[in-house]
Amino acid sequence: MAAAPAKPAANAGNTEPPQKSKKLLLIIIVLLIAVGGGAGAAFFLLKPSHPPAAKPLAPPQYIALEPAFVVNLADDGGAKYLQADVQLQTRDAETAAAIALHAPIIRNRLLLLFGQQTSAALTGRNGKEQLQAQALAEVKKTLKAQHAANQVDALLFTSIVIQ
Secondary structure (H helix, E strand, O other): OOOOOOOOOOOOOOOOOOHHHHHHHHHHHHHHHHHHHHHHHHHHHHOOOOOOOOOOOOOOEEEEEEEEEEEEOOOOOOOOEEEEEEEEEEOOHHHHHHHHHOHHHHHHHHHHHHHOOOOOOOOOHHHHHHHHHHHHHHHHHHHHHOOOOOOEEEEEEEEEEEO
């Protein structure tokens, strides 16, 4: 009897993995994409819509520069004067202490500034607001020159009379 021809091995020379292995890999990839997409969607949908609240501001402190400022204005002709009550606003305790400590220098600088004004320049609201801005800058500059805290938020005229 003749020998039967040999059957070739089922996977001999075939380098492709079986079909089950490809399906399992595809399922794992799809699951990873789904989990990643779900996590990304949850991150964007569940994050707070507003930024975290900033540190609450300290309550404002108002420091009156007393007594009221009274200066002759720089007008030609008749004697005209300005009388103004001034308060400084700050939320910084160090600045409040610096204002109290350096009040004589601050008052001097403001008296010089107020004395340079004319009644015509101060008649309208705009002129008073410009003087207010200049005075605030002068206070900050004075405190800075003294190497002191200068976190002054506002300079307020609580009374102003021009005659």
